[in-house]
Amino acid sequence: MSELPAAQQLALENWAGNAIKAGWLPNDAAESLQDAVVASPSHLFETSNRPLVVGLFGGTGVGKSTLLNRFAGEAIARASAERPTSRDITVYVHRSISVDKLPDNFPMHKMRTALHSNAELKHVMFIDMPDFDSVETANRELVDTWLPHLDVVLYVVSPDRYRDDQGWRLLLEHVTQHAWLFVMNHWDRGDPRQLEDFRAQLAAAGLHDPVLFHTDSSSQPNKDADQFNALHTFIQNAADHSIISSLEELGVVARLKSLRDLSEPWLTQLGSESTFKTLAKQWDSHWDSHGNLIKDSQAFKFKQYAENFTEPGGFWFKRLRGEMAQSKETPPADTLVDEALLARLDNGVADFIHQQAQTLNLPSAAIKQRVAEPYALARRDIATTLSTQVEKSLALPGNAFHRWVHKLLGFLTIILPLASMAWIGYRVVNAFVEGGSNPAAYLGSSFTINAALLVALAWGLPAFLQAKTRPSQVQAALRGLNLGLDAALLQIKNANTQALTDLAQQSSQLSAEYSELWQNIAGANSDNLPDPVRRMLADEVSGSVQRALDVRANTHNSTDKAPVS
Numbered sequence: 001m002s003e004l005p006a007a008q009q010l011a012l013e014n015w016a017g018n019a020i021k022a023g024w025l026p027n028d029a030a031e032s033l034q035d036a037v038v039a040s041p042s043h044l045f046e047t048s049n050r051p052l053v054v055g056l057f058g059g060t061g062v063g064k065s066t067l068l069n070r071f072a073g074e075a076i077a078r079a080s081a082e083r084p085t086s087r088d089i090t091v092y093v094h095r096s097i098s099v100d101k102l103p104d105n106f107p108m109h110k111m112r113t114a115l116h117s118n119a120e121l122k123h124v125m126f127i128d129m130p131d132f133d134s135v136e137t138a139n140r141e142l143v144d145t146w147l148p149h150l151d152v153v154l155y156v157v158s159p160d161r162y163r164d165d166q167g168w169r170l171l172l173e174h175v176t177q178h179a180w181l182f183v184m185n186h187w188d189r190g191d192p193r194q195l196e197d198f199r200a201q202l203a204a205a206g207l208h209d210p211v212l213f214h215t216d217s218s219s220q221p222n223k224d225a226d227q228f229n230a231l232h233t234f235i236q237n238a239a240d241h242s243i244i245s246s247l248e249e250l251g252v253v254a255r256l257k258s259l260r261d262l263s264e265p266w267l268t269q270l271g272s273e274s275t276f277k278t279l280a281k282q283w284d285s286h287w288d289s290h291g292n293l294i295k296d297s298q299a300f301k302f303k304q305y306a307e308n309f310t311e312p313g314g315f316w317f318k319r320l321r322g323e324m325a326q327s328k329e330t331p332p333a334d335t336l337v338d339e340a341l342l343a344r345l346d347n348g349v350a351d352f353i354h355q356q357a358q359t360l361n362l363p364s365a366a367i368k369q370r371v372a373e374p375y376a377l378a379r380r381d382i383a384t385t386l387s388t389q390v391e392k393s394l395a396l397p398g399n400a401f402h403r404w405v406h407k408l409l410g411f412l413t414i415i416l417p418l419a420s421m422a423w424i425g426y427r428v429v430n431a432f433v434e435g436g437s438n439p440a441a442y443l444g445s446s447f448t449i450n451a452a453l454l455v456a457l458a459w460g461l462p463a464f465l466q467a468k469t470r471p472s473q474v475q476a477a478l479r480g481l482n483l484g485l486d487a488a489l490l491q492i493k494n495a496n497t498q499a500l501t502d503l504a505q506q507s508s509q510l511s512a513e514y515s516e517l518w519q520n521i522a523g524a525n526s527d528n529l530p531d532p533v534r535r536m537l538a539d540e541v542s543g544s545v546q547r548a549l550d551v552r553a554n555t556h557n558s559t560d561k562a563p564v565s
Ligand SMILES: Nc1nc2c(ncn2[C@@H]2O[C@H](COP(=O)(O)OP(=O)(O)OP(=O)(O)O)[C@@H](O)[C@H]2O)c(=O)[nH]1
Pocket: 058, 059, 060, 061, 062, 063, 064, 065, 066, 067, 078, 079, 080, 081, 082, 083, 084, 085, 086, 087, 129, 130, 131, 185, 186, 187, 188, 215, 216, 217, 218, 219
């Protein structure tokens, strides 16, 4: 169980690594997890039958070392008027217990161990810590290193300094990660109102009914004012195997929760189903209107290009002679796909990503990454699409009816002259046959003229009409260009639509993977703990910390100092 937070941290780091690679999270996203506490008290011991780890924590001079000496019944820790006194950790532990699994990063030279044979405290390990608000940063680091390994934080304060800035902040940061015990030492100088005020502030931090003792550890303590024995008994009772394992479990759950609190905001980066629906819709309308702008921008260039296919100038009779229209030397259509056109297309896609990432609160890196490859492929094909369409259109200019009429007229230029010649021939043969008996039957010169005119008309009229109905190469080229650009724009639209669908899929897959990471992790409950021990635990809501921070911000000036001194 105690290994769970570390394993979960690793799993979350892997998940974040994938999300970072796909552009969903900033590169340093996973670093925030480094702040999470995954170590727990059980990491100090080989055996599962470990003692309750109680750490004495508080500002300098509040009497932490003095209290430890009282537990020990002898001066095992240095306590003095010198500030700060303790610069080391003093571990006070029963000699039957070996602290054999200290993590590698522990500063061993800053740890002193005092072994005892006191059966009453056999299942408690006390750790006297240096002050956390010291000028000595090394002290603060030492506290940070040890803090995750405590079951119970014995927070020692004095009546005149029970809301030290640093200590309070630390409490708020770690309130759900430990059980908390409070001692107002120096009670020989205390006032019940200070105790009540302290109690109220603890309630705001989520500890509604805190276990709070007041002790007088002066050289001549006032027995009535000193609750040291009650504190001793409380700790002794809490050092029960089932309580220790419950606290361990709660600690693990609290650590998992803090991992969750740190990682859950990542999910907001992944968008939702409706976000991607909107994104797809926006892409359609954006690309349609951007496509129209692009078409407008290319219109003049296309027209100029198409005019290369103008039939050569000349008289109509040249065409009547059946001369085919000759195209000028024209550059291939793909030369029209120039830098300016590509830049327009690129900008259209880039603008869309930029705008939508902002409006829909999506990471633009993720969209860019998904769109990049399909867009690049579609972009690469523009020139080919354009050329193909132009070639197709030139090969089949005009529409089907147009081409049919043109063909028919071509047929008539052969059929009609032949038919008229046949008819003239018939008349000539007839006249020749009849001319033997009747010389008047011979055809005259007017017939010759009329016959010649008929043949000329039979050929000339359809030939003229055929020339006139020849589908225009210019129109065909222009149509090809427009169709080509339409097709290229559609290719880009479809490629990006597919990319956005993939993007939505990737997002939901990442969300599902994240949920899966938490699926088999159940919460712990503190119901099996005796009531006094349960009072050591803060509200199981992260909101309590925020609430306390809010209270603190509102009352910062008025409550930093104790009301009575
Ligand atoms: N009057 C009075 N003096 C106390 C009491 N508790 C401790 N002292 C004295 O306060 C001084 C500081 O006590 P320490 O135990 O060294 O305090 P500490 O919290 O360990 O301080 P650091 O090690 O610097 O963090 C010592 O001179 C103690 O004798 C108390 O309840 N009443």
